[in-house]
Amino acid sequence: MYTGRVRQHEFKTLIYEKELDRIAGWVEEYPDLETGGDLFGFWTHSGAPVIQFVLGPGPNSQHNPTSFFQDKEHLIKAGEILRSKHGLQHIGEWHSHHQMGLAEPSQGDENTVFRALERYNFPRFLLGIANLRRRSESYRQRWTVNIGSFLFTSSRRNAQVGACVVLQGESPIRSNMRGSFRNHDPQLKKSWKVEKTTLETQPLVTTEPITISQGLWYATPKGQALLKEMYEKFTAKYGKCQMFRTPQEMMYFTLTIKKQQWQVEFPHDFPDSSPKLKVNSKYCEVKDWRGTYQQFEQIEACIDRSL
Ligand SMILES: [Zn+2]
Known part of the structure; x- marks a missing residue:
């Protein structure tokens, strides 16, 4: 047990x-x-x-x-x-x-x-x-x-x-x-x-404080707030969401939706550029991405369309 x-x-x-x-x-x-x-x-x-x-x-x-x-x-x-x-x-x-x-x-x-x-x-x-x-x-x-x-x-x-x-x-x-x-x-x-x-895989919470390179989207207070908001919205909608970083400091989430493994990758210039979604090792981009508002909702709509 x-x-x-x-x-x-x-x-x-x-x-x-x-x-x-x-x-x-x-x-x-x-x-x-x-x-x-x-x-x-x-x-x-x-x-x-x-x-x-x-x-x-x-x-x-x-x-x-x-x-x-x-x-x-x-x-x-x-x-x-x-x-x-x-x-x-x-x-x-x-x-x-x-x-x-x-x-x-x-x-x-x-x-x-x-x-x-x-x-x-x-x-x-x-x-x-x-x-x-x-x-x-x-x-x-x-x-x-x-x-x-x-x-x-x-x-x-x-x-x-x-x-x-x-x-x-x-x-x-x-x-x-x-x-x-x-x-x-x-x-x-x-x-x-x-x-x-x-x-x-780099878990976001490590035993030592992580260092974030200057110029990365989540290095600023505004970026941090957006990252937190995204994480909370994904968790609320899809349950367990895990946050990771690649050695190149790219941030990504992993999610299990209807038994499928999803990955949401945030490019270094997020939210100006569209995040990449990966499901069953196939990539797709969010069409007609607007980086200025409702970022989560656009990703959500894209995921819902492919379910
Ligand atoms: Zn014991």
Whole structure:
């Protein structure tokens, strides 16, 4: 059961596919108890966590119905090797809420992380939360393991919700670490599900304030107001609307209308030039575009005509 609120993702977590297979494997080992471990890697310029190695539960870890305590010695040993051999840092933790139906950090989890941020003077910390859901018997896989990522920063009161960039295959660090220390390797399971994103998509809300180049239509207060108005009108009319930027700073919205994927792209000189609409990878422009007023209504009419 996914009880979390549907929220737009605010940051990206980069992780190798096979590290997700391992998390799913560990989580499936304890369908009624919490299990967990630690995340090692580094951070990108924009503050995105890059996971290079996922540590599972150590031999002396404690698994309870509503808590998990990592084997400290196991964590320290792994941390020392990963740091000295590969310069990796302890960037976060993960644990499973098994079948509790809580897809996000509990209040207790949040308190623990915020206290840790303060105590160790860390600017940010990543928390992975996994959930197990039983699938119907007809499936070959018994479970679905949902994995969410949450970013805690010392400057904000709430955790941010992440989406994953899944890197193919095995982490090179993992390949290199084989046999370096005793780490119980789980069965690799493909039962995981994450909210996916790509390296190219740029969520509007990032962990660092975004910079907007001079001269862009949404760099001015007037442009900002128009962008906000457009976003609010699209959300009101079509439900979930997501706002993105390309690396070239072009702003675009994505929408799902009658099960079709729509994209509304705003050119750099919007609203003078017409936005481009893309549906099922075909482009169309809004005919007889007038940039001075009722911009949303013109786009809306164009969308409605093609439905
Ligand atoms: Zn928890």
